[in-house]
Amino acid sequence: MTDQTDQTVHIDIKDDLIAIRRHLHEYPELGFKEFETTKYLRDQLQSHGITVLDTALETGLVAEIKGDNPGPRIALRADIDGLPVCERSGVDRPSKNEGVMHACGHDIHMSGLLAAAFWLAEHSNRIRGSVVILFQPAEETSEGAQHVIAADALGHLDAIVGTHNNPDYKPGQIAVGEEPMMAGCVRFRVTFNADGTHGAYPEAGTGPMEAMASTILALQGIVSRNVSPFRPVVLSVTQVQGGDVWNVIPAHAGFMGTIRYFYQDDGDLVARRFREVVESTAAAYGITADIVYDTVAGPLVSDAHLAQVVARDVPDYAELAPIKPSMAGEDFYNYGELAPMVFAFIGSNGQPGRHGLHNPEFVALDGAIKPAAEFYANAALRLGDEWSHR
Template sequence: MVEHVEISDDLIAVRHHLHQYPELSFKEYGTTKFLRDQLTSHGIEILDTPLETGLVAQIKGEKPGPRVVLRADIDGLPIHEHSGLPFTSKNPGVMHGCGHDIHMTGLLAAAYWLAEHRDRIAGTAVILFQPAEETGRGSRYVIKTGALGKVDALIGTHNTPDHKPGEIAVSKDPMMAGCVSFAVTFHADGTHAGKPHCGTGPIEALASTVLSLQTVVSRNINPFRPVVLSITEVHGGDVWNVIPDTAGFFGTVRYFYKDDHDLVTRRFRQIVESTAAAYGITVDIKWDELAVPLVSDETLIGPVAQDVPSYATSVPVITSMGGEDFADFQQLGPLVFGSIGSNGQPGHHGIHNPEFVALDEAIKPTAEFLVNALLRVESELA
């Protein structure tokens, strides 16, 4: 038996408020207070945790069973909004350009329903409003603090504007990519631009390395396995007549399978270090693992997927090279993840775009996925 969640005008107003007052990662103080007040007003217990922003609450059922986490991310992006919405951001330069306001409101709606139907809960529903997803470090922060305690499974969602509200995609295959950020800095002997023989400038090494790295995917990766290696920033020099003593670049790797990750990591270091050596300079590499690939637990996602057509339209997953730090919670227990349609109109804009729009109609399927996935996961774990 699946459950349906009604979305009141008050919840729509909550979503609009959250959209108007976005806050950056690890600075979500106002958002946290607002969410705390919302939960408290509905009689939902807030747990005492070390979290500075974000919060953990719980709803105990009338029957014993597992502790299952429902998670929503709460941070905005450093984007100046141009969506044209009547409830556009009032915080200049900050925008909910990834739909986290939809995620938060959907989780609030699910929490309100669960608080009113404790007889349907076999265990404990743990409500996590997680900070700093956009940094790729928010989930690790929550894990490090021990804020969740022992849990048996975790359930999350992300909206996708490529699908319409009422459409939901789930899969046992990877849904979102693993994400690495890298920074490379070459160290050389700077000199006057008219006396290049007196130094060992880093610009040529940088240029050669950037070009060589483009062969990692095209010549080392199986073409049937998606991998991205993108260089996104290049820096070197401050004045036209000086060869600098440092230069460098930044970028990201996205992948779905660990063996591809390991191959790219190895080839990246080989190319960067050997090129630096060839130019007679040294190099520093910063390699930051921000997220692993997001894969739902194969045992749990099947039963959850079977329920979806009873309250939404089941659609194929659009695999994303975007990262999602929810994947890191696999350290605590098996994961279940749903992709919730949020727009689907012709000419819509994607996430992280100043003109991105997620529709209010996405709140209801978000809440219903969370509620029904929770009840199904509890049943499976029992």
């Protein structure tokens, strides 16, 4: 792997990196169970002379490449877990772990970051300060980033860089900027508590079914009547439950679902109206409601200055594409607690008829590895230079 004569990093992705990607794709593991994946990544890093740090993490790992010049600590993060999906992608080397698949393309993330780490280790004279390599577990559970933070696995950071492959873009396209990229994500559950009764004598109880149905319908008006149509928000009820027997009105019924939003003030508004609708509807039916309202992820928005800094280099090695915001959530936003962050979409397919993330037929193309690796390496070096000229 060699860089060219200018200051931009260009990385040749040779057959050994393709083989690494194929191996990772064949052996996906679920969140917090990525033991073999972690061992494999550790072996790859150490075989290139990269120091793996001791941390309290059972899966996932942190490594560090120290430069020859003083400067900041810049972290590069890739997630490593797969999904409980049975693969039907048709690729030559599909998953060998039955019922588990890299249906979100984290094998691309890992191989891209490995390629960048190998290059940086060979060119430590270009690094100001040090580059921290984070292979994060359990992104799909939305708990991995917080787990890394709680374990104090990273120490002090001056900035952190993340990516996600995106099949809506072609390989060679990268989207990075200061606009919202991925949505804030809420998981909610509502349970109505009433007095059950015989189905033939509804007047003897205060059944919850009507309250549940009325509430589900009323919730649909929150977005359409409270949020600007120019600010995307989604509220979806995805599961309902209530009753076990055909002739008994149950004492409890409820539903679950999710809310997605790009701006925190919209998230706050929907949270307030959600509680008002549920509690007032329950009261109107003379029953009570329990609400569980969990923020799984906040909106993912890059630090504006860092986004501008790293975006300037992208046209030297890839096509800088406009951001197409995704309603999916991403726990990378948690690292904003530690340091300014910047995030990019890396094109991974872009072909007509492509399948999206989490689909059993999802395919990420090998051509995504090179721009991913180059984004990681160039961002690390550029942010180091920027820090030194503050």
